[in-house]
Amino acid sequence: MRIERSYYTQELKLIEAQSKEWEQEVITWTKEEKQKYLESEQHQLKKIYTHIEEEKYHIIRVMNQEKMNIFQNMSEKAIAWAEDMITDLLIDITDQLQGMIQFKTDIILFTYETPPRCRAYFLEIIEMADEIWIDAEEKAYTMVFWFNLYDEIKK
DSSP: OOOOOOHHHHHHHHHHHHHHHHHHHHHTOOHHHHHHHHHHHHHHHHHHHHHHHHHHHHEEEEEOHHHHHHHHHHHHHHHHHHHHHTOEEEEEEOTTSEEEEEEEESOOOOOTTSOHHHHHHHHHHHHHOSEEEEEEOSSOEEEEEEEEOEEEEEO
């Protein structure tokens, strides 16, 4: 049985069609309509930035030791996984108390010869991460796993 779905391809086609439609609409705008649109967009952005700035003053991030311990455990597993799977590895903690584990490689293969811990470690890192970003570059993939090491407390 074969099942094939082209969600990504369909979405790209939809975005391309909408972009062309948008470009055709903008071409017909007068200079005043373009200016009005830009001002409206700038106003919306300013409201968003103002809201973000206000939130910053009302919330503080406090390190959560339990989350830090989990990140340290995931970091140890990431080191072992990167060595077994021959990937580049970067582990860091940002000033905003976010832990980051980054792998970079051109291929990931889980075969019958792969040590069982490799699959287990990788799945655990995926499960424990708060966010996962995967990016395809020219000759490699970069996978970034983010861990929130804090609790947010209202001031």
